[in-house]
């Protein structure tokens with residue numbers, strides 16, 4: 001009887017039932033979409049952060065070189081091998097360690113690894129390879145005369161002063177970034193976050209090999225694939241794999257030892273990647289690192305998240321604020337509408353319910369009937385809402401532009417943050433802008449997805465909506481006096 | 491079966507107070523057929539609601555089978571309604587979305603009857619009112635008389651001790667009215683139930699062996715020989731021009747469906763005084 005009656009009533013008030021269900025569906029769909037969107041944004045943020053120093057890494061440590069000591073490398077065109085001044089042309093291929101970054105020794109890494117709240121520490125050496133070739137214009141490019149650079153021909157560097165007399169083209173400058181990866185601590189560091197597209201990532205056996213893993217963007221740009229050879233500063237490396245999702249700040253990953261020998265930096269690292277014993281131990285680990293290296297820049301994920309800006313953080317705040325509020329408003333409106341509709345439907349059925357009471361139906365049974373009808377509407381709304389949520393999420397993924405995230409200077413674990421402005425005339429030195437873009441921008445695609453949790457949330461909302469509507473309706477029905485059955489004329 | 495003493499029912503409409511029933515004393519025996527007659531708005535429905543445990547009096551007691559309905563819990567009242575009373579309404583009050591069969595079944599729902607027994611009993615009840623072939627129809631697909639038959643089947647399917655009918659013919663044309671009254675009369679005779687009908691229509695009331703005249707919330711009837719008289723006030727003020735009930739010998743209601751009770755005009759003041 002309960003089901004027959006329920007079905008018939010819903011069919012009779014089909015239009016109203018659909019309006020109520022659609023209202024709830026809209027609210028639920030919006031909630032699901034917004035939740036999916038914000039979790040998509042969150043995971044995009046995560047992937048940006050991870051791309052900077054790996055999934056397993058909680059803290060990265062870098063240290064600025066003392067001012068004046070400069071980076072370990074000087075870049076001096078005139079002394080480059082392979083250049084031939086007489087022919088008025090030059091060609092160089094130099095690998096430089098992160099200019100402006102202090103290097104740490106292996107002992108420091110080991111010491112940090114031993115700290116009580118640190119579960120693992122790995123060194124990383126950030127290098128930049130610069131190939132320059134071209135011709136000098138006559139009488140130009142002399143040492144002390146401004147060098148070849150318009151200081152900014154690194155990417156986005158602001159440090160280099162324009163040379164006094166710019167050399168004439170063509171000068172080809174080609175730079176890419178190299179990360180020496182410590183293979184003894186596989187869970188930490190830049191490669192811990194990558195997805196292998198082809199080939200493989202490094203294994204411990206690669207520690208002394210001349211092998212390279214390439215970022216997919218770089219591999220594509222250079223037409224390099226697995227098995228091909230990449231020559232860096234005269235050393236040949238075999239490409240063993242192409243990875244994506246890792247540091248888009250890094251083009252080439254090399255085993256740490258190989259990277260160190262390229263830069264004549266045996267045993268040295270520029271970044272220490274630290275993994276805390278647990279998520280809650282990050283702060284403690286950070287304090288310990290700070291004690292060991294008082295002058296170092298110690299950056300945790302939380303710091304980094306705060307430093308992420310750009311359209312990604314715009315999307316995050318959009319999803320977080322506007323979207324959430326919109327969903328809440330629509331949900332509340334849907335709940336109120338459902339409740340009002342249900343109450344008014346009950347009011348129109350005074351005679352019907354009064355009659356049932358006159359027939360001996362307990363109030364409880366009548367309230368149950370009203371609740372049942374409202375719940376079915378709610379569940380219907382939930383089902384449509386989940387479908388709308390999937391649709392909305394799909395549309396967001398399809399239509400959302402690629403988001404960019406910019407991580408401010410100093411926050412990147414990847415070894416940016418050289419001090420700019422040292423490229424004065426005559427020095428031929430390049431500022432931090434040359435080592436790495438001081439601001440690091442990553443493009444991410446939003447991949448919002450509806451999870452089981454969101455479906456559960458939607459179902460809960462649907463049931464809540466049904467219960468709220470049915471509760472009000474039932475409350476109204478419970479207050480009906482059976483006497484009204486004989487009195488009320490519709 | 492029923493003993494009403496000093497029953498008063500007041501309604502407050504805004505600041506105004508309406509005395510729908512004003513000190514009603516009434517007793518109804520097992521198996522009686524009592525017609526409650528009176529002009530519209532004088533408390534008939536209110537009285538029937540109190541008799542049917544649909545409402546509680548403001549004061550006084552409505553004792554049914556030893557229980558004061560005024561004092562029973564809402565839960566007990568629901569049980570009494572389900573088990574002991576059957577209702578027939580002026581506007582039929584069928585659930586519009588349910589078929590005739592299902593409408594009849596709703597009365598069995600509170601009695602926790604198995605679905606199978608419910609179906610069988612409902613079908614039998616429908617057959618008893620001559621609607622076996624209409625069981626699958628919705629109320630909207632039935633005529634007024636047929637709808638009222640369904641309502642009567644619904645009222646009787648629980649085999650109640652009392653059948654309460656509020657203007658059961660009020661919404662029907664004359665032929666159908668006679669048909670329904672004939673049906674109720676037949677059921678009353680066959681089943682030995684107590685039948686209480688409310689009507690403002692004396693041609694209907696006349697069919698009952700006993701008539702209670704209600705006017706301005708006061709009931710008057712001659713208890714000794716079940717003769718019914720018109721109360722003074724109604725006569726004087728001619729409240730609604732209704733022909734007054736007759737001092738006919740109610741015990742000899744003709745059993746033939748077509749025949750109306752003989753009518754004697756001119757109920758006297760003395761008769762009223764005798765009350």
Ligand SMILES: Nc1ncnc2c1ncn2[C@@H]1O[C@H](COP(=O)(O)OP(=O)(O)O)[C@@H](O)[C@H]1O
Nearest residue numbers: 501503508510529530531532533534535536537
């Ligand atoms: N729920 C109520 N609220 C206020 N007044 C009511 C209510 N029910 C009945 N009344 C009043 O009580 C009086 C008797 O009504 P009722 O019993 O329905 O009369 P009848 O059935 O004889 O036409 C009328 O004046 C009516 O307006």
Ligand SMILES: [Mg+2]
Nearest residue numbers: 531534535536
């Ligand atoms: Mg009435």
